[in-house]
Amino acid sequence: MRSNRILTVLTVISALAILAAAVMALWVAPSAAGLTSNETFAQRIIYFHVPIAWLSMLAFGVTMIGSIGYLVSSKRNWDNLAVSSAELGLIFTLATATSGAIWAKPAWNVWWTWDPRLTTYTIMFLLFVAYFMLRGAMEDPARRARFAAVYGIFAFLSVPITFMSIRWWRTIHPVLIDPNEGFGLSAGMMTAFFFALAAFTLFYVVLLMHRYRLEQTAEQVESLKEQINY
Amino acid sequence: MRFWKIVAAIIGKDIRAELRTKDIFSSMFVFALLAVIVFNFAFELRVPSMKMVVPGIVWVAVTFAGTLGLNRAFVIEQDKGSLAGLLLAPVDRAAIYFGKMLGNLIFITVVEAILLPLVMVFFNLSLLTGPHLLALFLGTYGFAAVGTIFSAIAVNTRAREVLLPVLLFPVLLPVLVAGVKMTGSLLDGESLSSLANWLRLIALYDVGFTVVAYLTFGFVMEE
Numbered sequence: 001m002r003s004n005r006i007l008t009v010l011t012v013i014s015a016l017a018i019l020a021a022a023v024m025a026l027w028v029a030p031s032a033a034g035l036t037s038n039e040t041f042a043q044r045i046i047y048f049h050v051p052i053a054w055l056s057m058l059a060f061g062v063t064m065i066g067s068i069g070y071l072v073s074s075k076r077n078w079d080n081l082a083v084s085s086a087e088l089g090l091i092f093t094l095a096t097a098t099s100g101a102i103w104a105k106p107a108w109n110v111w112w113t114w115d116p117r118l119t120t121y122t123i124m125f126l127l128f129v130a131y132f133m134l135r136g137a138m139e140d141p142a143r144r145a146r147f148a149a150v151y152g153i154f155a156f157l158s159v160p161i162t163f164m165s166i167r168w169w170r171t172i173h174p175v176l177i178d179p180n181e182g183f184g185l186s187a188g189m190m191t192a193f194f195f196a197l198a199a200f201t202l203f204y205v206v207l208l209m210h211r212y213r214l215e216q217t218a219e220q221v222e223s224l225k226e227q228i229n230y
Numbered sequence: 231m232r233f234w235k236i237v238a239a240i241i242g243k244d245i246r247a248e249l250r251t252k253d254i255f256s257s258m259f260v261f262a263l264l265a266v267i268v269f270n271f272a273f274e275l276r277v278p279s280m281k282m283v284v285p286g287i288v289w290v291a292v293t294f295a296g297t298l299g300l301n302r303a304f305v306i307e308q309d310k311g312s313l314a315g316l317l318l319a320p321v322d323r324a325a326i327y328f329g330k331m332l333g334n335l336i337f338i339t340v341v342e343a344i345l346l347p348l349v350m351v352f353f354n355l356s357l358l359t360g361p362h363l364l365a366l367f368l369g370t371y372g373f374a375a376v377g378t379i380f381s382a383i384a385v386n387t388r389a390r391e392v393l394l395p396v397l398l399f400p401v402l403l404p405v406l407v408a409g410v411k412m413t414g415s416l417l418d419g420e421s422l423s424s425l426a427n428w429l430r431l432i433a434l435y436d437v438g439f440t441v442v443a444y445l446t447f448g449f450v451m452e453e
Contacts (some may be wrong), residue, residue, distance in 0.1 A: 134393065146452065158439075165403070168427060168431075
């Protein structure tokens with residue numbers, strides 16, 4: 001029961017942190033200089049869009065770790081972790097691609113371009129969709145976990161290569177971290193940005209813990225049902 | 231040495247089976263040809279020169295036809311019960327992977343060998359040069375390396391062949407991007423050395439995924 005209490009506390013903290021991050025992003029952070037009013041307004045998406053994009057990467061990475069863990073140990077826990085994280089990744093990649101498109105309209109004057117990052121996140125979304133379609137097409141839990149793990153590893157490794165290939169194709173996405181110029185944000189913006197990043201990461205961890213617990217419980221219910229021949 | 235003997239035996243078996251029926255090969259080839267013809271009509275009136283879309287046409291035709299062939303590779307094994315036989319044989323699972331993969335690679339390459347001259351005739355272009363063939367081969371290898379393990383996965387699911395393109399295409403995207411870019415640049419008269427980046431990318435893809443498939447194929451075949 002103690003882990004439940006910790007989870008409750010973390011859930012409350014992460015809800016408050018997300019609220020605070022919204023306040024900081026919309027009111028506290030200074031406006032960007034040298035942009036038209038529409039663009040200045042749109043620029044504030046960075047406090048939402050970039051953390052979400054980072055979380056999709058993190059979710060994908062955790063899925064891959066869970067996949068490798070399952071293949072090495074054959075323990076269901078690892079598969080539960082992989083599927084929990086993949087489900088969050090599905091939502092986050094969709095949110096990244098959608099919020100990117102919303103930002104692209106005022107900034108680039110089109111909803112959609114075949115920019116490397118936008119395209120890569122869309123492909124990541126499709127990889128997650130394929131991952132769940134694969135899982136949905138099998139009944140036997142052990143086989144489902146094994147096949148999904150193999151697919152998860154392939155999918156994760158293909159993402160950087162996909163990104164490189166589309167980047168060489170052509171690129172117009174703003175580079176936030178340019179090694180020659182340092183960070184492209186002023187001090188006030190940085191505070192809000194890193195706060196938002198931390199808040200969203202905590203949010204992901206809390207969601208993952210809830211989802212993992214649900215998956216574990218579902219597994220227990222399954223085995224109990226089997227015991228009483230339900 | 232024994233490993234490659236087993237691999238050769240599996241390739242030999244697949245080729246002999248194929249030569250008896252010619253099911254896979256004929257449907258792959260006719261499908262690829264149809265794809266080229268359909269694309270010709272889909273694009274002709276909208277682009278100033280067909281030369282601009284030929285790289286895309288070739289790669290998409292090869293990918294679609296290849297997917298058709300991959301689907302059959304394990305479905306036939308399973309339907310005839312020979313997959314169980316393969317698994318019962320006291321051989322390394324990785325040898326089964328390389329046997330099936332190289333078999334698929336050979337089938338697709340043969341289809342390409344007939345398709346390319348036809349594309350050259352249809353669109354009045356030169357595609358049978360060393361650099362073109364190298365680019366095509368590297369892409370085809372990547373396709374077979376990833377496609378073989380995914381088709382082994384798909385055949386064991388409820389959806390079977392319907393699932394393969396959904397699994398395969400998002401992972402295959404770098405091969406398509408690099409392949410179309412290389413074929414296009416070569417058609418524009420650029421030299422192979424100016425494509426070093428793309429060659430390296432696709433070589434990385436081929437080698438990397440061959441290693442991953444080698445490591446994970448045992449888990450797919452574990453029944």
